[in-house]
Amino acid sequence: MFKKILIIEDDKFLRELMSKKLLSMGYDVVSAADGESGLVMIKESRPDVVLLDLILPGINGFEVLEMAKKDPETANVPIVILSNLGQGEDIERGLKLGAKDFLVKAHFTPQEIINKLKIILD
Amino acid sequence: MYEEKANFKEDTDETFRRVRGALLNVLEDTDEARKGAVNEKNKTMAIVENLTDGILLLNNKNIVEIISHPVVDFFKKDKKDILGQDIRELLKGEDFKALRELLMGKEDKDIKIVYRQEVSVAKKMDLELTTVFLSKEGEVLIIFHDITRDKLVEKMKTEFVSIAAHQLRTPLSAIKWTLRMVLDGDVGELADEQKELLEKTYISNERMIALINDLLNVSRIEEGKFLYRQEPGQLEDVVNAIIEGSQELLKMKKMKLSADIPKEKLPSLNIDKEKVGIAVQNLLENAVKYTPEGGSIYISLEKIGGEIIFKIKDTGVGIPSSDHKRIFTKFFRGENIIKMETEGSGLGLYTTKNIIEAHQGKIWFESKEGEGTAFYFSIPIDIDRLA
Numbered sequence: 001m002f003k004k005i006l007i008i009e010d011d012k013f014l015r016e017l018m019s020k021k022l023l024s025m026g027y028d029v030v031s032a033a034d035g036e037s038g039l040v041m042i043k044e045s046r047p048d049v050v051l052l053d054l055i056l057p058g059i060n061g062f063e064v065l066e067m068a069k070k071d072p073e074t075a076n077v078p079i080v081i082l083s084n085l086g087q088g089e090d091i092e093r094g095l096k097l098g099a100k101d102f103l104v105k106a107h108f109t110p111q112e113i114i115n116k117l118k119i120i121l122d
Numbered sequence: 123m124y125e126e127k128a129n130f131k132e133d134t135d136e137t138f139r140r141v142r143g144a145l146l147n148v149l150e151d152t153d154e155a156r157k158g159a160v161n162e163k164n165k166t167m168a169i170v171e172n173l174t175d176g177i178l179l180l181n182n183k184n185i186v187e188i189i190s191h192p193v194v195d196f197f198k199k200d201k202k203d204i205l206g207q208d209i210r211e212l213l214k215g216e217d218f219k220a221l222r223e224l225l226m227g228k229e230d231k232d233i234k235i236v237y238r239q240e241v242s243v244a245k246k247m248d249l250e251l252t253t254v255f256l257s258k259e260g261e262v263l264i265i266f267h268d269i270t271r272d273k274l275v276e277k278m279k280t281e282f283v284s285i286a287a288h289q290l291r292t293p294l295s296a297i298k299w300t301l302r303m304v305l306d307g308d309v310g311e312l313a314d315e316q317k318e319l320l321e322k323t324y325i326s327n328e329r330m331i332a333l334i335n336d337l338l339n340v341s342r343i344e345e346g347k348f349l350y351r352q353e354p355g356q357l358e359d360v361v362n363a364i365i366e367g368s369q370e371l372l373k374m375k376k377m378k379l380s381a382d383i384p385k386e387k388l389p390s391l392n393i394d395k396e397k398v399g400i401a402v403q404n405l406l407e408n409a410v411k412y413t414p415e416g417g418s419i420y421i422s423l424e425k426i427g428g429e430i431i432f433k434i435k436d437t438g439v440g441i442p443s444s445d446h447k448r449i450f451t452k453f454f455r456g457e458n459i460i461k462m463e464t465e466g467s468g469l470g471l472y473t474t475k476n477i478i479e480a481h482q483g484k485i486w487f488e489s490k491e492g493e494g495t496a497f498y499f500s501i502p503i504d505i506d507r508l509a
Contacts, residue, residue: 084291
């Protein structure tokens with residue numbers, strides 16, 4: 001079971017929509033709008049799961065993923081990619097770098113994302 | 123006696139004169155012919171040297187005898203340093219490694235038959251290579267066709283489509299999530315009329331998301347990069363999963379689906395499971411969409427000879443014979459079904475055909491308007507590859 005979710009998403013509207021929905025479902029939510037602060041938050045707020053976008057200003061999601069997995073302090077935090085990219089190579093790259101799953105934003109509602117997380121993390 | 127000697131001398135002189143005349147004529151004709159041949163050769167050489175493709179003519183000992191001008195730029199050498207050289211010497215070095223292998227195999231053997239194969243040179247030039255064997259004496263024509271610019275344009279187009287798709291998906295995700303939250307009552311109760319309207323908006327939005335997926339797929343098909351990865355797999359598993367996932371849809375339209383799928387394992391096929399799934403899904407969705415409520419669908423899968431054949435038959439509206447020729451073309455939708463179901467991208471069968479053919483399979487159909495349609499596809503069992 002998971003309680004604390006970190007959202008790393010640069011689009012303000014999507015980030016707020018997702019936070020609002022997750023809060024209303026009883027989860028603790030922290031968020032970051034770019035890769036660098038995202039990495040810092042993974043370390044400092046110790047979330048149970050991270051929802052990571054790929055297209056971010058500054059360092060991109062793949063780089064965040066790679067660095068988080070390299071750091072022994074954060075290597076075990078489950079990261080699920082939530083992006084509107086979704087071609088075969090992107091998915092394979094994400095999974096290879098250690099993401100637990102790859103979800104295309106446009107294909108899932110916030111509720112469906114939560115349902116997916118429950119399956120992934122159990 | 124004296125007279126006879128004189129006559130003899132005259133005859134001989136005459137004969138000599140005549141033979142000399144004839145020889146001179148022959149020499150003149152031969153010289154004419156020679157000049158003609160040299161002119162023709164010069165004309166031909168002028169044409170060859172000014173061709174825009176790189177052309178090399180090798181003799182049967184792999185020595186370069188004729189080249190066109192672009193070859194000079196290609197090797198960055200003077201013409202005199204290329205003519206008379208062995209092609210294997212000219213293609214030494216890391217820059218030409220891929221080209222050398224394509225032309226002569228890994229062990230630098232004889233020139234192979236190559237037809238329009240793409241190869242990269244020195245990391246910055248893309249060529250399309252062709253070899254033509256000219257005669258029994260073993261002369262070979264090698265043709266380098268520069269496609270560097272074509273490849274660049276292709277790359278730019280792919281990037282554009284990817285970025286466009288991504289950029290379009292972002293606001294569509296926002297709309298999808300917002301509508302869902304409002305419809306789920308997260309921001310207050312909705313009146314029935316409001317709910318109905320917003321449901322329709324949600325469905326429209328979903329259609330746009332699906333259309334972007336279709337366009338992305340089509341763009342990848344045209345790049346030739348559509349199949350992502352082929353691995354040994356069971357076609358029956360893919361088909362069964364799609365049937366499972368369609369139960370809700372079938373129930374909504376009160377349709378019956380019967381399937382003849384063998385219980386024993388079929389031979390493994392080398393398939394991109396995701397893409398073959400898309401192909402089967404498209405065919406099943408069409409069967410459901412274009413069959414009125416209460417109709418039935420029949421699916422079968424069997425091994426026939428060296429192939430696995432998939433069949434899907436419906437009791438739907440059928441395809442008018444005037445549309446048969448265009449059924450697999452991009453964006454085509456038959457007139458009879460546009461009236462029935464206004465939504466549809468016209469890309470489903472185009473995508474499906476490309477998926478099947480990318481697996482070396484074939485796709486075909488039988489249909490009569492008013493009676494129904496049966497679609498078939500085959501995928502060959504590539505036993506050698508799996509052994």
